[in-house]
Amino acid sequence: GEDVEQSLFLSVREGDSSVINCTYTDSSSTYLYWYKQEPGAGLQLLTYIFSNMDMKQDQRLTVLLNKKDKHLSLRIADTQTGDSAIYFCAETELSGGYNKLIFGAGTRLAVHP
Amino acid sequence: GAGVSQSPSNKVTEKGKDVELRCDPISGHTALYWYRQSLGQGLEFLIYFQGNSAPDKSGLPSDRFSAERTGGSVSTLTIQRTQQEDSAVYLCASSLDLVPDTQYFGPGTRLTVL
Numbered sequence: 001g002e003d004v005e006q007s008l009f010l011s012v013r014e015g016d017s018s019v020i021n022c023t024y025t026d027s028s029s030t031y032l033y034w035y036k037q038e039p040g041a042g043l044q045l046l047t048y049i050f051s052n053m054d055m056k057q058d059q060r061l062t063v064l065l066n067k068k069d070k071h072l073s074l075r076i077a078d079t080q081t082g083d084s085a086i087y088f089c090a091e092t093e094l095s096g097g098y099n100k101l102i103f104g105a106g107t108r109l110a111v112h113p
Numbered sequence: 114g115a116g117v118s119q120s121p122s123n124k125v126t127e128k129g130k131d132v133e134l135r136c137d138p139i140s141g142h143t144a145l146y147w148y149r150q151s152l153g154q155g156l157e158f159l160i161y162f163q164g165n166s167a168p169d170k171s172g173l174p175s176d177r178f179s180a181e182r183t184g185g186s187v188s189t190l191t192i193q194r195t196q197q198e199d200s201a202v203y204l205c206a207s208s209l210d211l212v213p214d215t216q217y218f219g220p221g222t223r224l225t226v227l
Contacts (some may be wrong), residue, residue, distance in 0.1 A: 004155070031213040042117070042204055042218030043156075050213070088155065098144070098161065099212055100169065105155035 004104035006089055011110045018076040020107045022089030025070060029091040032065065033101065034074045037086045046074070046087075076109075084111045117219035119205050125225045126195055134190045134222045138207030145188050146216060147180060150202040159203075162188060163210065195226045 035043040062075040086106040092099045147159040158172040182188040206216040
């Protein structure tokens with residue numbers, strides 16, 4: 001089956017950049033997603049990237065995609081305490097006529113002063 | 114409503130009892146998904162609804178788990194004869210089922226089986 005892997009924990013100082021990495025297996029994934037989960041809440045879509053792109057920037061967020069290595073990263077510039085959350089990477093799998101999201105285990109980002 | 118809602122927010126039950134978890138998706142969203150999030154693990158896909166039908170039930174872990182959706186809206190996930198390993202947060206999401214697709218998640222139901 002498909003598999004998405006992420007490191008489980010990242011700690012950064014407030015104001016520094018955070019880089020969260022993800023590897024995926026399905027080379028046919030058309031879109032790759034980053035979701036954010038704050039404590040006690042559901043997941044919220046942060047951004048996505050189309051598989052024929054290698055970079056997408058959205059304010060403080062930069063997504064880099066290396067399709068050859070099946071590696072996706074999310075960079076958060078000027079990380080703030082409000083960025084503390086769990087970040088999930090997801091690939092798409094065409095399954096039974098719909099695009100199924102396969103999530104990684106999530107990376108817990110801790111931002112300290 | 115404004116977003117996806119789920120009830121109850123917390124459920125504590127005894128092993129062997131049945132539980133029902135409810136999801137109210139965003140109005141007009143044709144697709145509805147159930148996921149399970151266990152401590153320290155990612156989201157485990159359970160089931161996908163397109164309207165009232167469930168073309169993908171492949172994630173349901175056993176025949177103790179079932180789900181239905183009525184009127185293309187509300188969905189209930191039923192777990193019969195609960196076991197301790199069923200303890201987890203159950204998340205529901207809905208979407209317009211487009212590509213790319215944005216799934217909107219509810220806050221989840223935390224199920225604890227004693």
